Amino acid sequence: MAGEARKSLSPFQLSLRRLLANPTAMTGLLILLVLYFLALFSSFFSLADPVKSNLDSSYHPPNWFHFFDEERQFHWRPFVYGMECVDLDYLKYEPVLEKKYPLRFFAEGYPYRLWGLFECTRHFIQVETGGEFHPLGCDSLGRDVWSRLLSGSRVSLSVGLLGILITLTLGTLMGGIAGYFGGWTDVLLMRYVELILSIPGLYLILALRAVFPQHLNSVQVYLLIVVILGFIFWAGLSRVIRGMVLSLREREHVLAARAIGASHLRILVRHILPGTFTYLIVAGTIMVPSYILGEVSLSFLGVGIEEPQASWGLMLKEAQDVQVLDDFRWILSSGVAIFITVFAFNFLGDGLRDAFDPRKD
Numbered sequence: 001m002a003g004e005a006r007k008s009l010s011p012f013q014l015s016l017r018r019l020l021a022n023p024t025a026m027t028g029l030l031i032l033l034v035l036y037f038l039a040l041f042s043s044f045f046s047l048a049d050p051v052k053s054n055l056d057s058s059y060h061p062p063n064w065f066h067f068f069d070e071e072r073q074f075h076w077r078p079f080v081y082g083m084e085c086v087d088l089d090y091l092k093y094e095p096v097l098e099k100k101y102p103l104r105f106f107a108e109g110y111p112y113r114l115w116g117l118f119e120c121t122r123h124f125i126q127v128e129t130g131g132e133f134h135p136l137g138c139d140s141l142g143r144d145v146w147s148r149l150l151s152g153s154r155v156s157l158s159v160g161l162l163g164i165l166i167t168l169t170l171g172t173l174m175g176g177i178a179g180y181f182g183g184w185t186d187v188l189l190m191r192y193v194e195l196i197l198s199i200p201g202l203y204l205i206l207a208l209r210a211v212f213p214q215h216l217n218s219v220q221v222y223l224l225i226v227v228i229l230g231f232i233f234w235a236g237l238s239r240v241i242r243g244m245v246l247s248l249r250e251r252e253h254v255l256a257a258r259a260i261g262a263s264h265l266r267i268l269v270r271h272i273l274p275g276t277f278t279y280l281i282v283a284g285t286i287m288v289p290s291y292i293l294g295e296v297s298l299s300f301l302g303v304g305i306e307e308p309q310a311s312w313g314l315m316l317k318e319a320q321d322v323q324v325l326d327d328f329r330w331i332l333s334s335g336v337a338i339f340i341t342v343f344a345f346n347f348l349g350d351g352l353r354d355a356f357d358p359r360k361d
Contacts, residue, residue: 015278018355025351031344035337039157042150043112045124047133050151051308052110054142059091059328062137070097077102080133090327101131137330139318145333152310152334157341159226159295160288166230167237167287168280172273174234175241180249180268190242196235204232205294206303225304229294237283241276248275278356286349289342296338312338 009017019025038045065078082099086092109123127133136145178189196204205228216224248254254271262271292312298304299313300320307314315334319325325332 015355019351022351022355024347025355028344028347028349028351031340032348035153035341035344036157038150039153041114042154043114043120044122046112046144046147046150047109047123047125047127047135048144048147049110050143050147050310052143053308054138056085057132057134057138057142058140060132060134060138060142061093061328062135062330063095063133064135065103065133069100075100075102079103080127080131082131099131101128101133103127103133136333137328139315139331140324145315145330148310148315149312149333149337152312152315153337155222155305155309155311156292156295156313156338159222159229160291160345162226163229163233163291163294164284164288166227167234168284170230170234171237172241172276172280175238176245176268176273176276178238179242179245180264180272182246186242190239193235193238196232202297205229205298206301210303221305225295225298228298229291232294233287233290237287240279240283244276244279245272248272251275282349282352282356285345285352289345292338292341292345 060083063080063083065080067075067078069075069079079100079102081095081097082101083093084096086094104126105124106122107126108121109126111119111121114120125133134144134146136149138144139148174189174193178186249272254267257267257271295304295311296313296316299311300317302317305311305314312334315331316338319331319335
């Protein structure tokens with residue numbers, strides 16, 4: 001009975017079943033869902049304005065909430081202790097046990113525009129007036145690292161999704177045309193692809209960035225990064241698509257469509273390119289980390305997102321000082337976020353590759 005039920009499933013249903021049965025892929029998917037959910041509502045989950053400086057809290061250490069006070073008495077409302085800087089030279093902070101500040105949920109905080117559309121002031125967690133709650137500490141300018149991590153995730157995570165759309169579009173278009181028409185069209189397009197691939201990626205990114213004006217606002221820089229990364233990574237994909245199209249164009253259903261007079265565009269769009277969709281899904285998932293790392297590299301080198309805006313690469317730039325990293329290790333939080341994100345995408349990408357492997361049907 002189980003064998004008959006399995007035979008009644010379509011190839012896509014069989015692939016989906018294999019994917020859902022892969023614990024590593026599901027772990028990666030769950031992590032990514034949480035990350036993108038936090039990025040989507042980053043302002044709501046932020047504890048403070050991510051671009052507002054507070055030099056009185058420079059390198060404020062992480063402080064977590066408590067349910068039990070110093071006398072082991074239980075409090076229904078979680079609270080944080082007040083912090084006092086006891087050494088201005090080395091920025092050492094100590095808790096002030098006499099000062100307790102309760103946390104408030106769904107409370108009023110700094111104003112923000114949700115998705116740039118709705119004026120809001122509600123936040124998931126806020127601390128009573130006079131207190132400071134920094135679960136991941138503060139940076140050199142006293143800005144909350146957790147809030148900047150969430151704000152930066154909107155840039156770093158969305159760059160991958162938007163950039164992959166450009167890559168998939170260009171790679172599929174160029175590879176499809178080269179593989180379908182062949183001849184001089186194939187030769188010229190593939191030589192152009194080889195030219196792009198022959199240049200080291202980082203140098204090509206920096207060269208393209210240098211072509212554009214240096215003084216751009218944050219939105220223009222963000223869109224520029226997306227376009228640059230999309231332009232870089234499509235070449236390798238187009239070579240794979242070309243090879244697939246060379247094989248697919250000799251299939252019987254394609255030859256039949258050509259025999260009844262179907263146009264080249266219809267044959268390519270309706271009969272050939274759909275055969276590459278499974279590969280594109282897998283390749284796109286695996287390639288997204290390259291875009292995230294590309295944005296991180298640009299911002300880290302100072303040619304990407306600029307202060308006071310936040311991105312994971314810009315936050316990581318502060319951690320290049322060994323002395324700062326040794327004394328204030330929470331500054332490396334963005335590096336941990338990058339590490340988790342890249343591994344989650346790789347876990348999901350490997351799971352998709354195994355699930356959609358036609359040899360397992």
